Amino acid sequence: MKDYVQVYRNLNKKESSQLGNGIDPKAVGDQPVYSVRGDDGLVKTHLCHFVLHDCVFRVGKKGNQRVRDEKRKNVHAYIQGRECYNKEEERWEYIGPDCNYVNDPNTVTVRYDPYENDTFIREDTGESLTKAKVVIFGCGKMGREVKALL
DSSP states (O other), X not given: OTTEEEEEEEEEEEEOTTTTTTOOHHHHOOEEEEEEEOTTSSEEEEESSEEEEEEEXXXXXXXXXXXXXXXXXXXXXXXXXXXXXXXXXXXXXXXXXXXXXXXXXXXXXXXXXXXXXXXXXXXXXXXXXXXXXXXXXXXXXXXXXXXXXX
């Protein structure tokens, strides 16, 4: 869809969001890195913290089965949504002090494990997820969680 991006966890890249601040990366640990793929199918950027709106959770059934058969992960699951990048100010919206979504009581932690699940699930109830109003990447415990406002 036009102006929508697909986001997936990049297992080959690891970054620390604290690097350069005089903090030892071994103390804070590596942050998960997410690849952002545009509607042209090319990866636009890699980020640790950002927000998407109007999201759909997608899992390719054949890719999921291939992971289980080969015991090796591949890109077959992603979250599709609208970017919150402000081109005029050249910055991401709703990140840092402006991000109040994480404190919303309707926000749930999202996870996907191809060995255990066929879909993205709510961590608290195990219920399947297909859509969310907002998805926040890189929040929660040490910036390692993905949360959704349903």
